Amino acid sequence: MLYLEDIKVGDRFISREYEMTLEEIKQFAHAYDPQVFHTDEHEAQAHPVFQGIAASGWHTCAVTMRLWTECFPVAYGLIGSESSLRWPRPTRPGDKIHVEVEIVAITPSKSKNDRAIVSYVTQAFNQNNDMLLISTTKIVVFKKDVQPE
Template identity: 85%
Template sequence: MLYLEDIKVGDRFISREYEMTLEEIKQFAQAYDPQVFHLDEDQAKNHPIFQGLAASGWHTAAVTMRLWTECFPVANGLVGSESSLRWPRPTRPGDLLHVEVEITAIAPSKSKTDRAIVTYVTQALNQHGDVLFISTTKIIVFKKEPLAG
């Protein structure tokens, strides 16, 4: 587990790969984002933006969250305070996603000396290096607890 003392600006974390299968894309869309371009390959071909079946952006975000938690194991969890998201390209069936995280800022709390707000940029990329998802997120990271004497 990582504590505030374990990280610095410029640190990078890279996840394992995760395959976005057609079946999983359709299951997620059916449950959470039932739009035709996430569910029907034939109708999706004619979509003016996607021009083919695409995973829900929220599905890509959920997989990114899973990969974050595996490659960036912050003590007490990834407790977010703010995030901005973009989906520059669609995620397609068969894409192999991996996540790259870079710490961009650390701002110690002025009122609570046991923590800081850590800002990081996350990119989810496919097997071709295309950025499918990008976010800038702020989380609360705690210092290590003092050793009991």
């Protein structure tokens, strides 16, 4: 597990690959984002933007979260405080996603000396190095000697 003392600005973390299957894309979409360009290949072909079935952006986020937890194992978990994100390109069936995380800022807490806000940029890429997602996230990271309240 990583503590505040273990990370510095410029540190990079790279995940394993995760393959998005057509079945998983449809299952996620039916449950959480039931739009035809996520659920029906035929209907998706006629869509003016996607021109084929695409994973929900939220599905891409969920996979990114899974990969974050594996490659960036922060003690006490990835406790988010803020995030912004973009999806520059759709995730397609068969895409093999990996994420790259870079620490861009560490801001010590003004009120609690056992933690800081760590800002990082995440980029999710497919097997062709096409960027599928980019986000800037802030999380709370604790020092090794933290005593949970």
